[in-house]
Amino acid sequence: MAALFFLAFAFFAVGQASVTRNSAQTAADAAALAAAREARDGSQAAFLAALQAVDLPELEKLLRGSGMSGSDGCGAAHGYADENHADLELCERLASPVGYSVRVKTQGTVGTSVVEGTENVHAGAKASAVVEARCVLDGSEGKAVKFICAGEPVTIDATASDFRLDLSMFYFVHLAS
Numbered sequence: 001m002a003a004l005f006f007l008a009f010a011f012f013a014v015g016q017a018s019v020t021r022n023s024a025q026t027a028a029d030a031a032a033l034a035a036a037r038e039a040r041d042g043s044q045a046a047f048l049a050a051l052q053a054v055d056l057p058e059l060e061k062l063l064r065g066s067g068m069s070g071s072d073g074c075g076a077a078h079g080y081a082d083e084n085h086a087d088l089e090l091c092e093r094l095a096s097p098v099g100y101s102v103r104v105k106t107q108g109t110v111g112t113s114v115v116e117g118t119e120n121v122h123a124g125a126k127a128s129a130v131v132e133a134r135c136v137l138d139g140s141e142g143k144a145v146k147f148i149c150a151g152e153p154v155t156i157d158a159t160a161s162d163f164r165l166d167l168s169m170f171y172f173v174h175l176a177s
Contacts, residue, residue, distance in 0.1 A: 024123035032127040034079065036100050036130060036131050037129075039068045040068060040168075042072070046058070047059070051158035065096065078091070081102070085107045086104040087106075088102060097130040099129050099176060100128065101126070101128040105123070106122045106124070130173075130174065130176045132171065141155070144156060145157075
């Protein structure tokens with residue numbers, strides 16, 4: 001009977017470790033996505049200016065990721081890691097495609113169990129997220145810029161009074177494999 005209790009507590013310890021590991025991966029994924037989204041959103045002013053000026057060469061560069069400073073990408077990653085009860089250990093900018101790679105460690109431990117030392121064990125995880133263009137340029141017509149986005153034609157007139165730039169229309173932000 002004692003052996004069954006020990007086995008049950010050992011399985012519980014494995015479950016605790018699994019939950020802690022999953023929490024670390026969630027924090028890493030959230031931090032990487034936040035950093036990449038910050039890089040994308042940091043190009044909003046330049047993208048809007050290029051749209052308003054119908055500057056096709058500049059728009060092409062922006063769609064390729066050039067000009068995405070993401071100057072506070074690691075700050076955003078730190079915030080999301082902390083909100084998920086993890087510490088950001090590493091935050092590196094990726095060049096092509098633009099993105100970020102992060103490593104986190106949980107603030108909490110696996111906890112006490114029948115397995116010695118688990119009360120001091122933290123889980124760690126890594127994740128990378130990238131920003132990729134959803135659209136390609138398809139020319140211009142007067143003040144309007146034409147794109148093909150996810151296979152569909154899209155025409156944008158940034159000078160229209162009701163225009164609001166949403167960069168998620170032009171870029172995917174996703175976890176990298």
